[in-house]
Amino acid sequence: MAKNKNNQAIWNTRIQKEASNLFQKVGNSIDVDKRLYKEDIQGSIAHVEMLFRQKIISFKIKNKIIYGLNKIYKEITHKKFEFNKKYEDIHMNIEKRLFQIIGDEAGYIHTARSRNDQVITDFKIWIKTATKGINNNIDKVIKSTIKLAEKNVETIMPGFTHLKNAQAISFGHYLMAYVEMFNRDKKRFLNNLDNLDESPLGVAALSGTSFNIDRNFTSKKLGFKRPTNNSIDTVSDRDFVLDFLYAVSVCSMHISRIAEELIIWNSDGFNLINLSDKVVTGSSIMPQKKNPDLLEYLRGKTGASYGNFFSMLTILKGLPLSYFKDLQDDKELVFNSNDTLINCLKIFDEVLKNCSANKKKMLELANTGHIAATDLADYLVKEHNLSFRKAYQKTAAIVNMAEKRKKNLNELTLHELKKIEPKLTEEVLNIFELKNSINSKKSFGGTSFDNIRKMIIKYKKTK
Ligand code: ARG
DSSP states (O other): OOOOOTTSOTTTTTOOSOOOHHHHHHHOOHHHHGGGHHHHHHHHHHHHHHHHHTTSSOHHHHHHHHHHHHHHHHHHHTTOOOOOGGGOSHHHHHHHHHHHHHGGGGGGTTTTOOHHHHHHHHHHHHHHHHHHHHHHHHHHHHHHHHHHHHHTTTOEEEEEETTEEEEEEEHHHHHHHHHHHHHHHHHHHHHHHHHHOEEOTTOTTTTOOSSOOOHHHHHHHTTOSEEOSOHHHHHHOOHHHHHHHHHHHHHHHHHHHHHHHHHHHHSTTTOOEEEOGGGOBOOSSOTTOOBOHHHHHHHHHHHHHHHHHHHHHHHHHTOOSSOOGGGGGHHHHHHHHHHHHHHHHHHHHHHHHTEEEOHHHHHHHHTSSOTTHHHHHHHHHHHHOOOHHHHHHHHHHHHHHHHHTTOOGGGOOHHHHHHHOTTOOGGGGGGGOHHHHHHHOOSTTOOOHHHHHHHHHHHHHHO
């Protein structure tokens, strides 16, 4: 019989020497996985209720264990619980304390389970809750993005390809592009829950158990759709961790892309957006500086999220089935990615609330680079029956002429335009008005002001 003296490891009958000091220091995970205490206690309560229903433990023992677990829960929430590195992780810390509170009957709690199924049960429940937290924060970002878009439906700016002026767009349309991305991010997080929603509890170490347990009961009790099918897969699987880390990486990447654009547009070279003093920082030497550090923070943190995702992929790459200590690192990666993303979403929301368009500059820049060239080509197709390729060539010749004469397209006279296409009339000059260009893009999903307004209304309704 194991003695279970409280200053000793559970396995002290078999392993008679204490773990080396160094290993005790680095091999434990309590500082990280104590965040799972709530889920661990919830899982244990469901487990002992099931053990009682299946007549594996008595009513009295079940009640004693639940009493002890509730007491531990209170101790931890009131910060009166002493976590001990010596007991490795949250599971052993709680079990050890249970012995202190209710005595030897605590020894029944671990019947028909292992830490291998226990830890993933806790972790899956935790990820479900974290997903809700992340999506709430994405919602806030979506709301702020829509608000800024609403103020900028008619703000004309150059849309870029290759960072060269390409076609005129509305700044509102640009912002609504990110609303699409953030909505997909939300969906990605939610879709992950579909695969995750199977309860690991009861597969024990790796092969199942000889006790007559009821996995459907614990699965239902813990809010899972069904129990997992294969005990070996269950304790080895960390796909759900990868899914989460990938979803964080993608969301982070979206934030990083817009952060990068705002950094460029905030530069003195572009000067397309203004950031209020709340979201910039100064320089220690250059008194004039207002730097977009927060945006840079967002772009930088994406690297950490990718790192966590790749760490997990690498941990799993050569790992045979089933449980290995290597897997213990999964929680640190997930907690770090989760916390980082929540911070980034909050910071980004703050930036959005403190960002405004420099409308004059946007329009000025949009009026350079012969941005209405495609509109002119389209006009030649529609009004003068040219094939698109022919119209493209004529327009290119007009652009060449403008460039040679050091003029913008919209500065050419009708007389000059007619040299290349004699059929042109006064009407063509409207084509160079960027507002007309934008409003001609009425195709579904295009940048016309009406389209943007409709999208904004649609998203405000679904929220
Ligand atoms: N702290 C461990 C982890 O997170 C729990 C599972 C331990 N299982 C084991 N066989 N050592 O991975």
